Amino acid sequence: MIETLPTLTEVVKQYHLYANKKLGQHFLLDMNITDKISRLVTPFNNVTVFEVGPGPGGLTRSLLKEGAEQVIAIEMDDRFLPALADVGAASGKRLRVIDGDALKIDMVAEAKNDGAAAEIKIAANLPYNVGTKLLINWLTAEPIFWTRAVLMFQKEVAERVVAKVGDSGYGRLAILSQSVCEVDYAFTVLAHAFSPPPKVDSAVVVLNVLEASNRYSHLTTLGEVTKAAFGQRRKMLRKSLKNIATKYNVDVQTWCETCGVDSQQRPEELTPAQFQTLTDYVVNAA
Numbered sequence: 001m002i003e004t005l006p007t008l009t010e011v012v013k014q015y016h017l018y019a020n021k022k023l024g025q026h027f028l029l030d031m032n033i034t035d036k037i038s039r040l041v042t043p044f045n046n047v048t049v050f051e052v053g054p055g056p057g058g059l060t061r062s063l064l065k066e067g068a069e070q071v072i073a074i075e076m077d078d079r080f081l082p083a084l085a086d087v088g089a090a091s092g093k094r095l096r097v098i099d100g101d102a103l104k105i106d107m108v109a110e111a112k113n114d115g116a117a118a119e120i121k122i123a124a125n126l127p128y129n130v131g132t133k134l135l136i137n138w139l140t141a142e143p144i145f146w147t148r149a150v151l152m153f154q155k156e157v158a159e160r161v162v163a164k165v166g167d168s169g170y171g172r173l174a175i176l177s178q179s180v181c182e183v184d185y186a187f188t189v190l191a192h193a194f195s196p197p198p199k200v201d202s203a204v205v206v207l208n209v210l211e212a213s214n215r216y217s218h219l220t221t222l223g224e225v226t227k228a229a230f231g232q233r234r235k236m237l238r239k240s241l242k243n244i245a246t247k248y249n250v251d252v253q254t255w256c257e258t259c260g261v262d263s264q265q266r267p268e269e270l271t272p273a274q275f276q277t278l279t280d281y282v283v284n285a286a
Contacts, residue, residue, distance in 0.1 A: 024129035158203035
């Protein structure tokens with residue numbers, strides 16, 4: 001029944017929808033692209049897929065058409081609810097829409113309300129204004145409740161997620177992401193694919209959560225250490241880590257030397273593993 005729905009362009013006209021700049025909205029109406037994204041989320045066996053910011057429902061349709069057994073879409077803009085209700089009616093009860101803010105929704109509780117599947121995945125064309133914050137929330141969730149996230153960001157943000165030491169985008173977001181997940185840059189989506197077109201291109205990133213034994217556990221403190229370091233990324237560590245060293249009552253020079261790190265290095269020169277070692281030190285010192 002999904003294939004019998006009006007086109008997304010027709011739906012936008014039917015319900016007089018427009019992209020709200022304040023909410024960072026840009027509609028992705030090209031179903032070839034949303035189909036490509038949904039295939040990155042597969043397989044769907046015994047999986048609940050959370051979609052954040054479905055808007056008029058392009059990716060939602062693709063997920064259902066591709067065979068998603070259960071989709072829970074979180075949409076805070078109630079203008080889209082009638083269009084999403086049409087998708088839900090055509091889905092054979094495979095779609096539930098939550099009218100709310102994804103930053104405040106307990107996904108685990110919502111999945112249980114629907115009859116918990118064995119696995120939770122996340123798929124989203126994330127609003128530009130909250131995409132990074134949502135990702136950090138999911139990465140630092142205790143415990144990690146999801147296994148895969150297929151997310152679209154501004155291209156610059158996507159490059160920061162997958163960046164390696166020495167890359168211009170390497171920083172806190174890359175270290176947090178790669179301490180929890182295997183990350184892959186899937187493909188670029190040019191600005192003209194959206195309505196209205198944003199000023200920059202976008203990109204899709206796939207994050208697969210690592211096995212528990214390979215994940216770094218002190219994510220909150222790692223976030224503190226990396227935030228301090230990259231908050232002054234052009235300064236040497238002996239300067240940028242000074243305030244957080246004071247917080248944990250450690251001496252910067254001793255801290256770095258004990259961890260085998262040169263305090264005269266700049267943060268972009270350290271690997272995720274080195275930042276994890278620095279974090280372990282202050283965790284044990286606390």
